[in-house]
Amino acid sequence: MGVPWLVGYLKAVLKVTLETYVTLLLHRPGCTLGYLQKVGEEGNWDWLDADVAKPTSRSSEPQTTRLTQSNMSDLKIKSESAQLSGAKELIEQAQNAKQFSYSPYSKFRVGAAVLTHDGKVFTGCNVENACYPLGICAEGVTISKAVSEGFRDFKAIAIASDMNDQFISPCGGCRQFMREFGANWIVYLSKADGSYMEMKVAELLPVSFGPDDLKEKQIKVLK
Incomplete structure (x- = not known):
């Protein structure tokens, strides 16, 4: 034994x-x-x-x-619902960030929340200045916070304001700022009630200029 x-x-x-x-x-x-x-x-x-x-x-x-194969499709539906929930959660964080807006001159509050590919979220708001050109948009503040923490690969950004009649849209400068970190990531443009529309950076800034353009060989000009 x-x-x-x-x-x-x-x-x-x-x-x-x-x-x-x-x-x-x-x-x-x-x-x-x-x-x-x-x-x-x-x-x-x-x-x-x-x-x-x-x-x-x-x-x-x-x-x-x-x-079984028949109910495996339910998993896909649940996964898509989870993605939708993720968008709304990101917008909610942008709305929360809006509460900290420093906008004594325009009274136009904006908040933003950016999601990295690592799943980390950074938030920010617009910060105005008595010298108007020195004011900083919420998108720039938010992305800068993420970059300062070592994150440069972004999955999505949500933008929120107090507007109810139309979706908040980033200014030209913010579109270029977002383009610096890629053209194919998602931008959620929202209303105060939480509804939103989804676009890509490339759609907001078509035929754009980015980092890759500086890597191209310069064309020699014929005399």
């Missing part, structure tokens, strides 16, 4: 313990499909062939469903 028997015994105990743990996870109240997928990946489980407990609410009994 000796060692082989002991090894077999330990394997049996480990198997029972693991199965019990997974069963508890599957039937825990409030368990969601996304959470089970994550657990499955870490534990090398194939959830596509496993029954998954999916409770309708915390107070109801778990209901068993099976992941």
Whole structure:
């Protein structure tokens, strides 16, 4: 008996313990499909062939469903909803930043929130000056904050104001400022009620001039 028997015994105990743990996870109240997928990946489980407990609410009994090709489309819909929620959350942060606007001369408050590809958000507001040309737009303040912290790759920026009748639109200078860090990232132009329209930097500033243009070889002018 000796060692082989002991090894077999330990394997049996480990198997029972693991199965019990997974069963508890599957039937825990409030368990969601996304959470089970994550657990499955870490534990090398194939959830596509496993029954998954999916409770309708915390107070109801778990209901068993099976992941199939037909309901896999639901995951895509939920993912798109999450992206939409992300846009609104970014706009909300821009609206919050607007509250700190220093605009004693124009009384025109603007806030902005920029999202990096690392998932970090920076916010800013417009800052006016008695010497009018020295005023700084919210977009410039926000992007500058991010750059000063070492971030230069941006995914999206949201702009908010107090206007209800139209979407806030960045000035020409801000469009060029955004263009410095890419032409294909997203700009959310919003209204005070949170509604918004989505555009790309390239759409706001077509046929633009950017860093790549300075890398092109200069054309020699024929005398």
